[in-house]
Amino acid sequence: MRIISAHHSHFTGIVTLLLGVVVLGLMTAEAEAQLQMNFYSSSCPKGEDIIRGFVEKHIPNAPSLAAALIRMHFHDCFVRGCDGSVLLNSSSSGNQTEKVATPNLTLRGFDFIDRVKAAVEAECPGVVSCADIIALVARDSVVVTGGPTWKVPTGRRDGLVSIASEALNNIPPPTSNFSNLQTLFGNQGLDLKDLVLLSGAHTIGVSHCSSFSNRLYNFTGVGDQDPNLDSEYAANLKANKCKSPNDNTTIVEMDPGSRKTFDLNYYSNVLKRRGLFQSDAALTNNSVTLANIKRLLAGSLENFYAEFALSMEKMGRNNVTTGSAGEIRKHCAVVNS
Numbered sequence: 427m428r429i430i431s432a433h434h435s436h437f438t439g440i441v442t443l444l445l446g447v448v449v450l451g452l453m454t455a456e457a458e459a460q461l462q463m464n465f466y467s468s469s470c471p472k473g474e475d476i477i478r479g480f481v482e483k484h485i486p487n488a489p490s491l492a493a494a495l496i497r498m499h500f501h502d503c504f505v506r507g508c509d510g511s512v513l514l515n516s517s518s519s520g521n522q523t524e525k526v527a528t529p530n531l532t533l534r535g536f537d538f539i540d541r542v543k544a545a546v547e548a549e550c551p552g553v554v555s556c557a558d559i560i561a562l563v564a565r566d567s568v569v570v571t572g573g574p575t576w577k578v579p580t581g582r583r584d585g586l587v588s589i590a591s592e593a594l595n596n597i598p599p600p601t602s603n604f605s606n607l608q609t610l611f612g613n614q615g616l617d618l619k620d621l622v623l624l625s626g627a628h629t630i631g632v633s634h635c636s637s638f639s640n641r642l643y644n645f646t647g648v649g650d651q652d653p654n655l656d657s658e659y660a661a662n663l664k665a666n667k668c669k670s671p672n673d674n675t676t677i678v679e680m681d682p683g684s685r686k687t688f689d690l691n692y693y694s695n696v697l698k699r700r701g702l703f704q705s706d707a708a709l710t711n712n713s714v715t716l717a718n719i720k721r722l723l724a725g726s727l728e729n730f731y732a733e734f735a736l737s738m739e740k741m742g743r744n745n746v747t748t749g750s751a752g753e754i755r756k757h758c759a760v761v762n763s
């Protein structure tokens with residue numbers, strides 16, 4: 427009995443050990459499943475070309491979508507990694523997904539992603555993730571509109587979960603001060619240099635007045651203006667754009683005069699205290715971010731593009747779902763049933 431028992435426990439021990447090795451091996455494989463260039467080269471060889479072709483065909487007719495799509499990629503990556511969670515619709519049974527969180531109210535381009543997904547599904551059903559589609563479409567649309575390019579390694583899987591409050595907690599609001607930004611970017615493995623470079627995307631696109639009208643009308647609750655916003659620019663915005671503190675519909679170009687051009691003007695604006703958001707202004711409040719702005723402005727556009735590319739790739743790789751985790755969604759707005 428004792429012998430059998432000892433034998434038995436020895437046997438169990440070996441099985442446990444073997445199981446442990448297998449589980450450890452699986453965990454390592456999971457952790458090591460990484461993004462790679464052209465992940466779909468054998469599973470969907472034409473996939474990335476179809477996406478680029480679709481963008482090249484349609485974005486020139488709606489170039490302002492390029493800004494919307496790079497912003498969507500940013501919002502996707504900052505919540506649960508770039509896993510397409512930003513695309514999930516809230517369910518009638520009460521799930522409030524990231525889409526309905528305040529920062530997402532002004533996101534655009536969901537239908538564009540759906541159309542790209544349909545084109546890809548027609549070629550290879552169930553193979554290319556929505557998360558990769560956002561990442562590729564963001565890059566391809568910025569390229570088509572004359573902006574920088576960057577590497578988009580693929581192999582992201584789509585997440586199963588999307589929670590509105592996580593968007594609120596992770597996506598920096600326009601009222602962010604420097605330390606908010608440092609923390610929220612730091613949470614994503616992004617440093618102060620990345621913060622400056624990625625904020626440079628505000629060289630394209632638009633904002634609603636509601637995202638910054640506190641700076642114009644009631645900065646500290648006594649009907650005042652933000653002293654860190656150039657007063658001439660503020661007066662101009664009040665006279666011509668955001669004529670009332672309750673204007674939720676008017677849109678304003680973030681880089682006036684060159685909102686369609688991916689250039690260095692955003693950084694010049696920031697130094698002139700003409701960045702639209704407090705978060706833009708906050709980049710001048712720290713010696714590292716300020717020095718980076720000046721360094722970029724002293725350098726060439728090509729240099730900005732090259733550095734921007736590295737930060738975009740870094741953002742796109744952060745905390746992604748890979749391997750056998752998550753799924754490949756059939757429709758980007760809903761988890762597979």
Ligand code: HEM
Pocket residue numbers: 490492493494496497500532534598599600601602607624625627628630631632633634635636637703705
């Ligand atoms: C640093 C923290 C950031 C804050 C606080 C911030 C905030 C905002 C806000 C409030 C808007 C305007 C939304 C509206 O009212 O319509 C906006 C627009 C935009 N953001 Fe950011 N953003 C940040 C970083 C980024 C990053 C990292 C990217 C991309 C790499 C980005 C790309 C854009 C683009 C392209 C637009 C224009 C969107 C359009 O035209 O529809 N932003 N951002």
Ligand SMILES: *[C@@H]1O[C@H](CO)[C@@H](O)[C@H](O)[C@H]1NC(C)=O
Pocket residue numbers: 504505506507509585613614745747
């Ligand atoms: C990474 O993603 C997982 C789930 O996809 C999430 O639970 C976790 O909070 C994320 N980590 C960070 C730092 O965002």
Ligand SMILES: *[C@@H]1O[C@H](CO)[C@@H](O)[C@H](O)[C@H]1NC(C)=O
Pocket residue numbers: 514521523586587588589761
């Ligand atoms: C919806 O909520 C349920 C319960 O909280 C959760 O299990 C599920 O993952 C949620 N769905 C999404 C898409 O987040």
Ligand SMILES: *[C@@H]1O[C@H](CO)[C@@H](O)[C@H](O)[C@H]1NC(C)=O
Pocket residue numbers: 603604605606
């Ligand atoms: C930044 O804002 C947060 C609230 O969002 C506040 O708690 C903190 O004190 C602020 N930091 C500085 C340096 O003003």
Ligand SMILES: *[C@@H]1O[C@H](CO)[C@@H](O)[C@H](O)[C@H]1NC(C)=O
Pocket residue numbers: 643644646647648649671
């Ligand atoms: C400014 O904000 C304060 C406090 O939130 C509020 O009491 C006041 O009515 C606002 N003033 C204007 C002009 O909106």
Ligand SMILES: *[C@@H]1O[C@H](CO)[C@@H](O)[C@H](O)[C@H]1NC(C)=O
Pocket residue numbers: 636672673674
């Ligand atoms: C603007 O939005 C705020 C809240 O988001 C709302 O309280 C206000 O009534 C809206 N103003 C208009 C003019 O629709």
Ligand SMILES: *[C@@H]1O[C@H](CO)[C@@H](O)[C@H](O)[C@H]1NC(C)=O
Pocket residue numbers: 603604654704705707708709711
């Ligand atoms: C930057 O610092 C100044 C004081 O040096 C402060 O008044 C201002 O509010 C800060 N701006 C931002 C956007 O944090």
Ligand SMILES: *[C@@H]1O[C@H](CO)[C@@H](O)[C@H](O)[C@H]1NC(C)=O
Pocket residue numbers: 515757759760
């Ligand atoms: C998701 O919601 C949008 C409206 O917000 C709707 O147009 C679309 O059909 C929905 N998609 C699915 C698959 O339910």
Ligand SMILES: CC(=O)N[C@H]1CO[C@H](CO)[C@@H](O)[C@@H]1O
Pocket residue numbers: 525526527530531533536
């Ligand atoms: C694009 C999108 O889903 N926008 C939604 C944001 O949230 C509001 C309500 O909270 C919805 O009405 C929008 O459809």
